[in-house]
Amino acid sequence: MQEKIKLKNSDEVVLLDSNVFEKLKSDPQSKGINLLGNLRKHSSGCAVYQKTYKNSDGSFRTETIYLHRFIAEKFKTGFSEENNLVGALNGNKLDCRLENLVWRSRATASRQRKTSSKTGYTGVYQENRKYRAIISISGKAVHLGMFNNPEAAAEAYNKKSMELYGEKAKINAISASPTASV
Numbered sequence: 645m646q647e648k649i650k651l652k653n654s655d656e657v658v659l660l661d662s663n664v665f666e667k668l669k670s671d672p673q674s675k676g677i678n679l680l681g682n683l684r685k686h687s688s689g690c691a692v693y694q695k696t697y698k699n700s701d702g703s704f705r706t707e708t709i710y711l712h713r714f715i716a717e718k719f720k721t722g723f724s725e726e727n728n729l730v731g732a733l734n735g736n737k738l739d740c741r742l743e744n745l746v747w748r749s750r751a752t753a754s755r756q757r758k759t760s761s762k763t764g765y766t767g768v769y770q771e772n773r774k775y776r777a778i779i780s781i782s783g784k785a786v787h788l789g790m791f792n793n794p795e796a797a798a799e800a801y802n803k804k805s806m807e808l809y810g811e812k813a814k815i816n817a818i819s820a821s822p823t824a825s826v
Contacts, residue, residue: 646741651691653684658691658711659739664719671718683711689737712740722747752812763794765816767801770794777801781808795819 645662660668668674679693686692691711696704716730717723719742727747734744761768767788769776775797777788788804791797798816805813 649680649683649691651683651685651738656685656738658683659736659741659744660715661741661743664715664740664742667718668715674714677709679709679711679714685738686710691738691740712737712745715740715742716745716747720745720747727752752809763797765794765798765801765818766814767805768794768797768816777804779804779808 647660647662647665648657649660649665650657665680668680674680677693677695682693682695683691684694686694686708693709693711694706696706698704710730712732713730720730724747726749729748729750731746731748731752732739732744733746736744763770763775767778769778771790774790774792775794776790777797777800778785779788779801780786786804788800789797791800795818798818802813802815802818805815
């Protein structure tokens with residue numbers, strides 16, 4: 645079973661496992677701040693609780709609790725020095741069900757981000773009438789080749805990404821499957 649919680653600043657909802665919902669309702673920390681009743685959508689797309697406090701010197705400080713991280717810290721194993729970020733397997737940051745949350749490394753999280761490339765494919769950039777495929781290896785851009793179309797360049801990127809990162813690879817969803825041509 646799952647619960648849906650309406651956000652204060654959006655028509656969207658957060659999804660929670662029913663057992664997690666019940667535990668959060670009775671948890672002294674969450675109950676004390678009315679965590680579940682004061683969730684809003686953050687500019688990052690996550691559900692957050694935020695409260696601003698006035699300090700004695702007149703300055704302000706804001707406390708921010710990211711719901712997905714709060715839940716992962718309380719209910720999910722897998723945290724380590726390297727895997728210290730929480731991600732959503734299905735890409736929906738408002739889906740805070742345990743099956744959707746995963747501890748990730750910064751490198752894995754970076755590979756899972758949406759592309760900013762105008763081609764719509766990660767690691768693919770247009771140069772004149774050709775498409776360059778590039779992948780980052782140990783922080784350095786590695787040229788994979790020039791291709792006649794963006795799909796072929798995306799295929800080259802996908803192949804190298806799988807070779808380097810296996811199941812943690814960033815894979816482009818390619819609409820057509822042309823043969824890669826250099």
